[in-house]
Amino acid sequence: MPSRNARGWVHGCAIVLLLAAIALPGCTRGNSVSTAENIRQGTEGIVLSFLSTYSKDIIVGGDQKEDLFFTLKAENRGAYPSQDDGNAEGLIWLSGYDPAVITFESPSPDASVSLGELQLRGKTPYSQVGDSSIIDFKGTINVDKLDFPDGKYAPTILGNLCYRYKTVAQPQVCIEKDPLSFTVKKACTAGDVSLSSQGAPIAVTKVEQLSTATKAQFKLTFRNVGRGIVVNPDKSCTKDAMASIQRYDLDWVRIERMSIAGKRLACGGTGSSNAVRLVDGTGYVTCSIALPDIYQGTAPAFATPLDIEVSYLYKDTIQQSIRIAKIT
């Protein structure tokens, strides 16, 4: 029979262990195990974040140049590019600083780095997370440009990211030989398909089937589900191109592939050359194919994946405010 003191110890230890068990697992970042099926989930593509934080004034003195560091982390949280697609294409660069006051030495004097150098492949069935990379921007504060003591220079540094990305979706659709026939038992019935995300900042959110007796027709809804802006994929991810984009260059995605069983559908969106315009972040396109092109056999209906692939440029920006105080 344990004594009352010993029972007290046991109770106390139990409470300690219980609390630790509750508290400590909360410290880790949850990463669910991935399967081949769920890599095309999520609303993010490549994500940028500042790692180093200047939580208080950066104090400089005299007229000596001072070092300044920014560390950014780029993570590909989406599902593109795969091994077969090659490296991600795009650019990361800093802006918002006065080039007379802050100059950069690395990774380049214009404070930019190509995504091609970083090897940021997306998630794969064998890797639950995409690639990530740390980029160090080493700069110099030209203290002599901060004219006098107690001068405070407080820029907001923007971390800009522009990248070319693709959204791939394969929703199951039902092809009916005679959509108006109700007398024959069918393996499936054509209807709307709702989707959430495909591991990319542009998502196919809905496929509406508008079939007739002669052709299979689909109305697709695309939505910008990320935090950034969508840029016409005909543009390129360079600083100059991004600085000169106009409103008309925004909110375009290009349909790269829309096919059923390898047969290409004809699409007519709000734009031309397979381009779809997003309005308030949402765009629609209607694609169709003649039933004889995809219908072989006698079954009254069959289910098949609709292969969708859209490409676009995506631009996202993060910011960090710093304050440089000069004292004597």
Next chain:
Amino acid sequence: MRNTRKDALMIGALLLATLAISGCGTSQQAGGKNIQDVQTGTTGLEVEFLKNAPPKIVFEKTLFPVMLRVKNTGTYPIAEKKAILSLGVERDYISSINVEEGGRISRNNDNEAMFTLEGKTPLNPKGDEEVITYTVEAGKIDPQSESHPSTIIASLCYPYETKLAASVCIDPDPNNVRPIRKSCTVQDLPYSSGQGAPVAITKVEIQVLPTASEAVKPQFLISIENKGKGEVMKFSAADAACRRTGGALTYREFNAVEMHATLSGQDLECSLRNEAVADESNPNPDAQEFARLSSGKGVVRCSYPDDAPAIGKAAESYTAPFTITLSYGYTQSLTTDYAIKKR
């Protein structure tokens, strides 16, 4: 005994949980105290008579002290070019005045003290102060009078500078034609609390003007105002109002401020008035440019020079350091009454 142990266990458990939970957050640098911003206020030097110095009543042919406390509650240090404190008395009723020298105080005339005085700094946010002592001898008053009321005027003259260091937004696309996210947007900068000097910059209006070339030209409209209790004068004439100048001080010396502004360390071109006078001995005098105050206020336009490194129309917006320095002299007076009585 048992309760004590249980309590200790409970405290231990809570402590552990607190430590564990607090460890979950991203570590942040301990927020140190920022540099105290001393560049506020609309005063420079402030002066006051010390209590009972001078006494309310003094007697004929006796020595009495006149003591003034001078504080530099602004940010400009009075150093190379010294401040002057002079005492004005009724000469017919005062036999002598002697300023006590020592430390930072030196004597220029019997009634003129010259001194240096540090301003506010982050390490001394109140500014420096000094007590200046005069020993004054009362003279004889009129034979028929029992008492003679009189006044002492203390005049303080000093050079001063107003400095403003700000971060301004240079946006070559001020009309937001380009739909990209910007690091900053151009906006006017109002300053209501001064810069630690009697002449304050009250507003900076920023415009980014297009040019015929592929560049933009930032322009600044700078409003300045005398917020102190005294008069503004030219920096070069800072001591003149407190000295026996023999009438050399004219109205032209007043309400004139020297100005210098920079953007990204580049001198700006400011619309100042060149008041250099050419004569036979000096047909090409150096420019003497001033911003003029009218009713204590003035507006100066400063522009980015054409020959400076161009700011391209296609450039992204950025934050640039902008500085303004105003240099001027300042004079203010203070009076106190006393009476000389017969012994």
